[in-house]
Amino acid sequence: MKKTKIIMGMPITVEVVDTISGSDLDSVFKYFKSVDERFSTYKTTSEISKINKGLPKKQWSPQMKAVLDLCEETKRLTKGYFDIHYQGKLDPSGLVKGWSVNNAAQMLLDKGLKNFYIEAGGDIQAQGMNPGGQPWAVGIRNPFDIHEIIKAVRLNNQGMATSGTYIRGQHIYNPHNIAQEITNVKSLSVIADNVYEADRYATAAFAMGDNGISFIEATPGLEGYMVNSEKIATYTSGFEGYVENDA
Amino acid sequence: MLIKKFMLSLAVLGIFLIYSAGIRHQSPVLAKPSSLVASGSTPSSSTPPSGSSSTTPSGNTGSSTTASPPPTSTSTSGKYKDGTYTGSVADAYYGNVQVSVTVSGGKITNVKFLQYPNTHSTSVAINQQAMPYLQQEAIQAQSPNVQLISGATFTSQAFVQSLTSALSQA
Numbered sequence: 001m002k003k004t005k006i007i008m009g010m011p012i013t014v015e016v017v018d019t020i021s022g023s024d025l026d027s028v029f030k031y032f033k034s035v036d037e038r039f040s041t042y043k044t045t046s047e048i049s050k051i052n053k054g055l056p057k058k059q060w061s062p063q064m065k066a067v068l069d070l071c072e073e074t075k076r077l078t079k080g081y082f083d084i085h086y087q088g089k090l091d092p093s094g095l096v097k098g099w100s101v102n103n104a105a106q107m108l109l110d111k112g113l114k115n116f117y118i119e120a121g122g123d124i125q126a127q128g129m130n131p132g133g134q135p136w137a138v139g140i141r142n143p144f145d146i147h148e149i150i151k152a153v154r155l156n157n158q159g160m161a162t163s164g165t166y167i168r169g170q171h172i173y174n175p176h177n178i179a180q181e182i183t184n185v186k187s188l189s190v191i192a193d194n195v196y197e198a199d200r201y202a203t204a205a206f207a208m209g210d211n212g213i214s215f216i217e218a219t220p221g222l223e224g225y226m227v228n229s230e231k232i233a234t235y236t237s238g239f240e241g242y243v244e245n246d247a
Numbered sequence: 248m249l250i251k252k253f254m255l256s257l258a259v260l261g262i263f264l265i266y267s268a269g270i271r272h273q274s275p276v277l278a279k280p281s282s283l284v285a286s287g288s289t290p291s292s293s294t295p296p297s298g299s300s301s302t303t304p305s306g307n308t309g310s311s312t313t314a315s316p317p318p319t320s321t322s323t324s325g326k327y328k329d330g331t332y333t334g335s336v337a338d339a340y341y342g343n344v345q346v347s348v349t350v351s352g353g354k355i356t357n358v359k360f361l362q363y364p365n366t367h368s369t370s371v372a373i374n375q376q377a378m379p380y381l382q383q384e385a386i387q388a389q390s391p392n393v394q395l396i397s398g399a400t401f402t403s404q405a406f407v408q409s410l411t412s413a414l415s416q417a
Binding site: 013015117119123126130136137141142145148151152160162164165213214227231233234237239240244 | 380381382383384385386387388389390391392393394395396397398399
């Protein structure tokens, strides 16, 4: 069963190979809606918007505190490159997407499902096998032409996320030098054990510019594929192990 | 006091530089801290009486670019204040390094590593740099059969907002 809905301003797709009830599938989308209600910086009624207008810390929800703690942890792990403080406001969007996809995948795993994927705006958690009994085949979009795929990888119980500036509306900046635009790196895709790790490290490493792919290489458990403005891809030593060769 | 702390951290940084140079040569990692304790304590014992306390450790640990410190007004000139000081966590790229320094009798008597990159093979890899492991290729359009696509967020909320406002004028 496969279903797509627009939530959090982006298409979210869930495809489950195993037998799943309609209500179980709907519970995943309900979860994403609840995340959007709490964390959307575009909704004036969301908790994060209220916090940015001065809601006292005592009134923050446990979920909010947990996410903000994870953001701080991520900042420490990424040499300060993952920073949700911007212009005096908090914006945990760079973590919430991967975090929520991972939580939604966990919901399905808890129901005993083994073969499915969840994809939200290019962030993917792929579990088990596709309907053809193969690991899920995931394409990396060409940052110079959104209709093209430049690489295909096979994922089996892994997460993947891509950061880039080629789509209008996405803002990633270098917190150590806000004025410096990230122009040389067009996109950076990261594969990790889960989409939460992939997303937060893709965001941080993208902000590092040219050095980001070295940071991915140096961080255990991550593989990456970076495309620069010269249309050259640089990839980590273990990335080829995921590449689909018979395409 | 602040200046002292600053200079202590300079000393710690210098010690760390020696430490990382040691790792670069693939010496057993655990041998380094003890040898550094020795190098840290020796120079301070040979401090010239006229010398300011702060130039001593940095000079002896290789940070020769350190600017001469402003004169200090404390009464312990030429000596550190006794005690144990914990340095800030220094980023060694593949891991953090943090040391604590014990001063007694105005001299550094012990330097203890509270944190250091604990995977030796990783540390060696760092110093040989990660770049050689990376590979490159020119990107090329492919037409494989994929179930899904990873890319930068296609329809961001900002885009939707912008679109909505644009349509409202249409």
